[in-house]
Amino acid sequence: MNRAHSGRTSPAMPKRFAFALAFVALALAACNSNYNPYGTVTPIPSPTATTYSPNPNVTSAIVEVTVSSQPAAGALVSEATPDPNGNLSTAAPIAQATTGPNGQVTFSSLTPGQVYCWWYNFSPTVQSSNCTKYWQGNIVYLGN
Numbered sequence: 001m002n003r004a005h006s007g008r009t010s011p012a013m014p015k016r017f018a019f020a021l022a023f024v025a026l027a028l029a030a031c032n033s034n035y036n037p038y039g040t041v042t043p044i045p046s047p048t049a050t051t052y053s054p055n056p057n058v059t060s061a062i063v064e065v066t067v068s069s070q071p072a073a074g075a076l077v078s079e080a081t082p083d084p085n086g087n088l089s090t091a092a093p094i095a096q097a098t099t100g101p102n103g104q105v106t107f108s109s110l111t112p113g114q115v116y117c118w119w120y121n122f123s124p125t126v127q128s129s130n131c132t133k134y135w136q137g138n139i140v141y142l143g144n
Contacts, residue, residue, distance in 0.1 A: 073103060
C-alpha cells in the first residue's frame with residue numbers, strides 16, 4: 001500500500017523553540033535600535049575655559065617654604081619679576097623676606113595681574129622657584 005506523500009520531509013519545529021527564536025530576534029532588534037528605557041539622555045556639556053581676571057584690591061601674596069614636607073622657619077625667600085622671555089632672573093631680586101615659624105612669608109605691594117617669581121636656595125646648587133600670575137588668594141609653594 002502506498003501512502004500519499006504529505007510534502008513534509010522533516011518533523012515540525014516545536015513551539016517552544018519557535019518562541020525562543022522569536023524572542024532572540026526581538027532582543028537583537030531592540031539592541032540595535034535607539035530605544036532607551038530611561039528616557040532621553042542629555043549630553044553633559046564640555047567645560048569652557050574661563051578667563052582670569054585679577055582682583056585689583058589684592059596686592060599681597062603668601063609664600064610657603066617646606067623642607068622634607070615640613071615648614072621651613074627662617075628661610076630667606078627672594079622675589080622678582082621674570083625677564084622679557086618669561087624666565088626667572090635671580091640676579092636682581094626686588095624683595096627678600098624670611099619665613100616665620102609656620103614656613104610662610106607675605107610679600108606686599110604687588111601689582112594685580114603681574115607675573116612674579118619667588119625662590120628659595122636650599123644650598124648653593126639646589127633651588128626651588130615658582131613663577132606665576134595666579135598668586136592672589138593662593139599660597140605660592142616652594143620646597144620639597
